[in-house]
Amino acid sequence: MEVTLKGLTKKFPGRDRKNRSEVTAVDHMTLAIPDGQLLALLGPSGCGKSTVLNLISGLLAPTEGKIFFGEDDVTELPPEKRGIGLVFQNYALYPHLTVRQNILFPLENLKGKEKLTREEMLRKADEAAKLVQIESLMDRKPAELSGGQQQRVAIARALVKRPRVLLLDEPLSNLDARLRIQTREEIRRIQRETKITTVFVTHDQEEAMSISDLIVVMKEGVVQQIGRPQEVYDSPENLFVAKFLGTPPINVFEGQVRGHRLYIGEDAVLQANVPDAPVYVGVRPEGFLMCETGALSCRLNRVEVTGRDVSVVSENAAAVSRTVRSLIGAENGGEAVSGREGGEIRFDLVPRKVFLFDRETERRIFLEES
Amino acid sequence: MAEERGKQVVKNESGEQKVRSQRKGRMSAAGIVTYALLGVWALVVLFPFYWMILTSIKSYSAYNGEYIPKLYTLSPTLQNYADAFTAVPLGRYLCNTLLFTVLTTFIMLAVIVLAAFAFARLEFRGKNAVFVLFLSMMMIPNELVVITNFITVTNLDLRNTFAGLILPSVTSVFYLYLLKENFEQIPDNLYYAAKVDGTSDLRYLFRVMIPIARPTLVTVTILKVIECWNSYVWPRLITDDADYFLVSNGIQEIRENGFGRENIPAMMAAVVVISAPLIVLFLLFRDKVMEGVSRGGTKG
Amino acid sequence: MDGKSVNGSLKGWLYLLPALLFLGVFMVYPLVDVFVYSFEEGYNSASQTYFGVGTYNYAYVLRDPYFLQAVKNTFLLVVITVPLSTGIALLISVGLHSIGPLRRFLQTVYFLPYVTNTLAVGMVFMILFKKTPYSDGFINLLITWFGGEGVDFIDGPYWAKMFVLCLYTVWVVMPFKILILTSALASVDPAYYKAARVDGTSKLRMFVRITLPMISPMIFYLVITGFIGAFKAYSDVVALFGTNLNAAGMNTIVGYVYDMLYGDSGGYPSYASAAAIILFAIVFTITCINLLVSGSRLRR
Numbered sequence: 001m002e003v004t005l006k007g008l009t010k011k012f013p014g015r016d017r018k019n020r021s022e023v024t025a026v027d028h029m030t031l032a033i034p035d036g037q038l039l040a041l042l043g044p045s046g047c048g049k050s051t052v053l054n055l056i057s058g059l060l061a062p063t064e065g066k067i068f069f070g071e072d073d074v075t076e077l078p079p080e081k082r083g084i085g086l087v088f089q090n091y092a093l094y095p096h097l098t099v100r101q102n103i104l105f106p107l108e109n110l111k112g113k114e115k116l117t118r119e120e121m122l123r124k125a126d127e128a129a130k131l132v133q134i135e136s137l138m139d140r141k142p143a144e145l146s147g148g149q150q151q152r153v154a155i156a157r158a159l160v161k162r163p164r165v166l167l168l169d170e171p172l173s174n175l176d177a178r179l180r181i182q183t184r185e186e187i188r189r190i191q192r193e194t195k196i197t198t199v200f201v202t203h204d205q206e207e208a209m210s211i212s213d214l215i216v217v218m219k220e221g222v223v224q225q226i227g228r229p230q231e232v233y234d235s236p237e238n239l240f241v242a243k244f245l246g247t248p249p250i251n252v253f254e255g256q257v258r259g260h261r262l263y264i265g266e267d268a269v270l271q272a273n274v275p276d277a278p279v280y281v282g283v284r285p286e287g288f289l290m291c292e293t294g295a296l297s298c299r300l301n302r303v304e305v306t307g308r309d310v311s312v313v314s315e316n317a318a319a320v321s322r323t324v325r326s327l328i329g330a331e332n333g334g335e336a337v338s339g340r341e342g343g344e345i346r347f348d349l350v351p352r353k354v355f356l357f358d359r360e361t362e363r364r365i366f367l368e369e370s
Numbered sequence: 371m372a373e374e375r376g377k378q379v380v381k382n383e384s385g386e387q388k389v390r391s392q393r394k395g396r397m398s399a400a401g402i403v404t405y406a407l408l409g410v411w412a413l414v415v416l417f418p419f420y421w422m423i424l425t426s427i428k429s430y431s432a433y434n435g436e437y438i439p440k441l442y443t444l445s446p447t448l449q450n451y452a453d454a455f456t457a458v459p460l461g462r463y464l465c466n467t468l469l470f471t472v473l474t475t476f477i478m479l480a481v482i483v484l485a486a487f488a489f490a491r492l493e494f495r496g497k498n499a500v501f502v503l504f505l506s507m508m509m510i511p512n513e514l515v516v517i518t519n520f521i522t523v524t525n526l527d528l529r530n531t532f533a534g535l536i537l538p539s540v541t542s543v544f545y546l547y548l549l550k551e552n553f554e555q556i557p558d559n560l561y562y563a564a565k566v567d568g569t570s571d572l573r574y575l576f577r578v579m580i581p582i583a584r585p586t587l588v589t590v591t592i593l594k595v596i597e598c599w600n601s602y603v604w605p606r607l608i609t610d611d612a613d614y615f616l617v618s619n620g621i622q623e624i625r626e627n628g629f630g631r632e633n634i635p636a637m638m639a640a641v642v643v644i645s646a647p648l649i650v651l652f653l654l655f656r657d658k659v660m661e662g663v664s665r666g667g668t669k670g
Numbered sequence: 671m672d673g674k675s676v677n678g679s680l681k682g683w684l685y686l687l688p689a690l691l692f693l694g695v696f697m698v699y700p701l702v703d704v705f706v707y708s709f710e711e712g713y714n715s716a717s718q719t720y721f722g723v724g725t726y727n728y729a730y731v732l733r734d735p736y737f738l739q740a741v742k743n744t745f746l747l748v749v750i751t752v753p754l755s756t757g758i759a760l761l762i763s764v765g766l767h768s769i770g771p772l773r774r775f776l777q778t779v780y781f782l783p784y785v786t787n788t789l790a791v792g793m794v795f796m797i798l799f800k801k802t803p804y805s806d807g808f809i810n811l812l813i814t815w816f817g818g819e820g821v822d823f824i825d826g827p828y829w830a831k832m833f834v835l836c837l838y839t840v841w842v843v844m845p846f847k848i849l850i851l852t853s854a855l856a857s858v859d860p861a862y863y864k865a866a867r868v869d870g871t872s873k874l875r876m877f878v879r880i881t882l883p884m885i886s887p888m889i890f891y892l893v894i895t896g897f898i899g900a901f902k903a904y905s906d907v908v909a910l911f912g913t914n915l916n917a918a919g920m921n922t923i924v925g926y927v928y929d930m931l932y933g934d935s936g937g938y939p940s941y942a943s944a945a946a947i948i949l950f951a952i953v954f955t956i957t958c959i960n961l962l963v964s965g966s967r968l969r970r
Contacts, residue, residue, distance in 0.1 A: 059562050080568025092559035096581040105577075106567035161567070400873075404765040408772075411762055412779050414841065418794040419782065421808065425797070439808050485689035494682030500690070507697050511953065513902060513924055513946050517707065517931055517939055518700030538696045546689065571681070600787045602905045607932050618789045618905070625793060626912060634797055641790040652785040656778060663784065664849050 001070050001164040001197045003033040003056065008065035010051050010221075025051040027221040028065070033214065036195040038188070040202055040212035042244070048221040049201045053167050056199060058082050069164055080109070082165075085158030085196075089170040091150045093142040093157070100138040103128055103157050110161075128160040131190060148179040155190065166191070166198040172207060184211050205245045209233065217241050234352070239362040242282045242355055248311065248327070252320040255281035255356070262356070265318040269295040269349050272356065274365050280320075280357040285311070287353025288326035294346030298324055302341055314345055422645070426450050426638040433635045450639035457633075459612065460640050463620035470605075470616055471598035474536045475591055482546040482590070487575050489546075490553035491561065507543045512603075520607050530611040539604060545590045548665065552586040553579055589662035592655060599648055617644040708943035720940075727944035736916050737945060740926040746832060747839060747922070748900040755840045756892055759847035764877070766848070767855040777852065784845035792909020795838050799823035824910065831911070831920055838906050843899060847892050854888035855881065890964035894957060901953050904928070923949045 008029040011022040025048040033039045041049040054060040056067060058079035066075045074082050093102050103125040107116055116124070129135050132152040142150055151171055158166060171187065172180045188211045191198050202208050208215050209229040217224040217232065217240075225237045236242035242250050256263045257279055262272040264281055288296075290312070298314035301323065309327045316324050326347065356365040425433060427446040454460050488494075489501055519538045528534030556579060564574045580587065602618035609615055615623060624640055652659050683690075707713065708728070712721035731737050762780070766773055783791070798808045801822035810820035821827065823834045858881060866876045882889075904924040907915060915921035916929060923945065930942035 057562075057566055059565060079566045084566060086563060086566045088559040088563065090557060090559060092557060092563040094560060094578050094582075096578075096584075105564075105569075109568040109570075109573070157563075401769075404768055405772075408762065408765050408769070408776055411758075411844075412776055415779055415782055415844075418791055418798065418841075421798060422791070422794045425794075434804050437805050438811055439805060481688045481692060484685045488682045488685035492682040492685065494679040496679075497682060500686065503698075504689075504693065507693060510697060510701055511898075511902065511950060513927055514704050514950055515697055515700035517927070517942050517946060518703040519696055520931055521703075521939060522695070522700070537692070541689075541692045541696055543693070543697075596785055600789075602789055602908070603928065607928065618787060621787070621789050621793060622908065622913060637793060638797075641787075641793050644790045645786045648785045648787070649782065652781070653778075656781075659785065660777075660781060660849060663846065664853050 004068040037213040040208035042208040043218035085163035128156040253281040282355040284353040285327040288347040453636040454640040486549040713940040740921040752896040763851035854885040
């Protein structure tokens, strides 16, 4: 089922006593989610991503705009008529019902032609349970399950009616780090098996990158960028997106383009065939190459060895956050610098890991291939 | 009735346990004084009950023969219980009270469950204003409204009917408040999940909210049952036909016109029969009752 | 989430309807009406007519010797029983808190009066204290054992009757107070005691400087509810002295209200209303004073 949002807008009345003006949670959002894909809505808290989910689910009515499921305009439909499954961060399982009763609950609501016999219901519940691998827990109460198990039950409950669209609202945020990785792979598997179009809300960029087909980055109700995870990472359209994606985060410097050269501080680091202007320079941590004759000069702070990589933390006066974090593969002699804390260290920059942004608009300035 | 109620701190059993275990050991002088004090009060509390049971199994002649009352009896009899049920319509009073208690409690539960659901779960214009009105009604003592209710019920020709007894006893703003608070603790997401699945509000109320709020409902039910079983003032005002007397009025009637003032043993048998149901209820649901009362109840 | 539509509004009010009906008919309307009654002079309940509007009802009630007697009785009862019961309850709760064995059992025992019918157990108190031609009663037996002079506590001198009434009142209100205070004591964090013990604080000082301040909100709560409850004393008085309280000289303000409304001397809803409003004014004033005092104390 393809899901299309057209100019979707939601305004809330101001809650503040002092400030009664409306708050725009979602601002003219237009987006198409291809059938069977998993889309992640990514953004910091309060960016309107959960509101989008609630609009798709029908729990909220949009102020403007339309929502289509395939060809059907569902904008005016109440939640129960849309054929969606919804999973919450805190699972929202009914605490007094067993796992089986929880999964059966949506089926028992079906009326008229859709009404199922008890056997059909039980069979469907078993199928859903099997899909998320909780068959052995069917007679337990939610309180007797771990967080990960509870989330599986919630997913089974959302899937049992075979929804056209599955909506997941921060489904992993209540789990500990290990379970989170396990469960997100589980969600990916289930989504692939069922081929249900899925919208997944998260504030965790790593999570979004790892499981989604498409990422939508949002900020203050406005879509910043839509694209495949790697695309968005490799080619952010503005400073916000660049900063939001990637761990460790991108390093931002204040720079200058002068005569087709990009300067960070007084160091000319790259060719840049763009007009002269003050810019922000974003450099991914993996975009640094340690090199005695490197163009960028920094003062070494410390070296952190985390097994896989060595991260070199240094200082540069032009860096917005003062410190510069670069990832150097351990085999590239990262350890060679340890013991030289306080001394100078020089880097060359990898051009495709360097992004320029306009100082005013913070939009990307694309370098023409030279 | 309700202004004397407030929220209580929850008991901290584990905390006590520690302090207590450290104090264990030899019995100090302070310990002896403490036990003596507690023992005396236990005696003061229990003695009337003992006396009531003792007197109820003394025979009429034995009781009246004791110028100096004895603390025991060697010839217990159940005759007084038979008298209590035959000489006065005690059975009828019990049935009336049971009917009154069950119906009042049931109607009250229905009313407050619906109202608490509206306050806790639904959004509608004027909700907050109405809720403030409800809350302010908790301050109004019963004595102030009983007068008009008496006249209303009299004018409606409902004196000496169950409707007249029950209807004014149904309103319980405090219990409504307790239940609303409890309903509000149920996470919103449960409601949204149910909405998405196409659950109607009523079904959500019965399948999800009521089962989750069961402990509070049990508490409220027990408190209301105690209140109903012991109610005296309203039934006294509204009934003068012994066919509609509740146990409280019945016992007063027995005292003033029943066995004659002298058949104290039969009277005590009646008192035992009247007191027993609530005591049994209490012993069965001890923790529930005590928790409920500490969350918000006083006698009366 | 999105229920502010007309449909949602209607639904909310529909759920509230039963509660609103009961509340409107049996609380809001009577509340207005009781003021109306209290100012209608010469109201006749049979013909439902009245002569005029004014404060005569209040003047009459305030001059009525029975009312003045009732006020005196009520005030005496309040002044004696509230401090007494709170003090004893505090003692017992502290005792209960400090013991290990028997604690649960004693808690159960102490709670029993709460779940017994006030009228029924009052009858037991009556026979324990009453002096009849056949027997002096159990209490008088005790008094003579200790070399005192027997007295009829039920039909005898005023002080004796007041004594029984206070005793019974304390007996009745104790369970609630003990329950509240024991849970308040239990909720004091044991870490405070540990810290104090490390500092070598004496037990008395610990109680005065730690325990008492920590539970003082609950004590004030009990004092306030105790005042309110004692001002409304009625059914326990009836239990001891019968329904004709004016004749016994033991009427209370609430008793006066009901007697004016109904019973042998009844049929005067206007006087009853005036008396009820005076009672409400007294209780309201005292509660406000209490709150002010406790407020300033707690702030200090």
